[in-house]
Amino acid sequence: MFSKACEYGIKSTIYIAEQSIDGKRVSIKEVTKAINSPEAYTSKILQQLKKNEIISSDKGPGGGFSIDNITMEKITLKDIVYSFDGDKIYKGCGLGLNQCNAVRPCPVHHEFAIIRDGLTRLLEETTIKSLALQLQGGLSFLKA
């Protein structure tokens, strides 16, 4: 579904948001521990998230990553997915045709349109804050 990079990106963001709600900044090490991911690679992911203005970072002692409250309410899964995998998941053709639409559909176009629309809505409507709150409440988990 999503690339590994995107999965790490989503998990990192949710974890950082959860900690930010408690006013805590987190280091790369803490993130990788929380989501069970390779440290150096996760570092790249976090850089990418910062470039896309999804998270903030501060260098030096007491520094780390954080998300302010307004941002975590505004940013949705779609923003993160778009940052890593682009829009092909919810816009692209299921069979990879360059042009595929209702007028000239691929064999699975109509069937997939329903799934894709559902996915798009889900990604658009799910905010990071809502996911962070669930995590904080012990209703969900970031690692197995």
Add this chain to the structure above:
Amino acid sequence: MFSKACEYGIKSTIYIAEQSIDGKRVSIKEVTKAINSPEAYTSKILQQLKKNEIISSDKGPGGGFSIDNITMEKITLKDIVYSFDGDKIYKGCGLGLNQCNAVRPCPVHHEFAIIRDGLTRLLEETTIKSLALQLQGGLSFLKA
């Protein structure tokens, strides 16, 4: 969504089925022309489909690939997807957790369950024959 191999696999199978309805066997060249795919790679894909008993092949002049009527009614998209990408698309966790279920869900588990169930049903219920007939009727297309 699906791997390139899987996309080629689905398209190839639909095309071969469409031609088989007319009693025609098709060569690799014809398949690659119909679905606009690299020839040698598609050859591997067709071998894989044969190994999984989704299509049949015959060597020599007049040979080629085909699917008998009973098989194209029985085989669904799920069978093909499973052959190339396994079941992670409709069974795996959206965030890549090894264990993710209703009791110990990842942050997007419940939201994704609905999408995944829809996808699973779609893949299970869509037969190759139904897709081949749509193609034959000019209602869908295999290349852009």
Add this chain to the structure above:
DNA sequence: TTATTAGGGGACAATATTGTCCATTATTAT
């Protein structure tokens, strides 16, 4: 101003996926 802390970023390595090349085998028709 210096040691320490923590993110930034470039180069590189491992792996998976996608794609190519070429020789071989099986089948059919002449």
Add this chain to the structure above:
DNA sequence: ATAATAATGGACAATATTGTCCCCTAATAA
């Protein structure tokens, strides 16, 4: 039998993705 046809299969190459290493920069505190 032989030539032509068409799939089979192994080795290899290109590319994308994932992951690592190591040094640099910025910020803070002593």
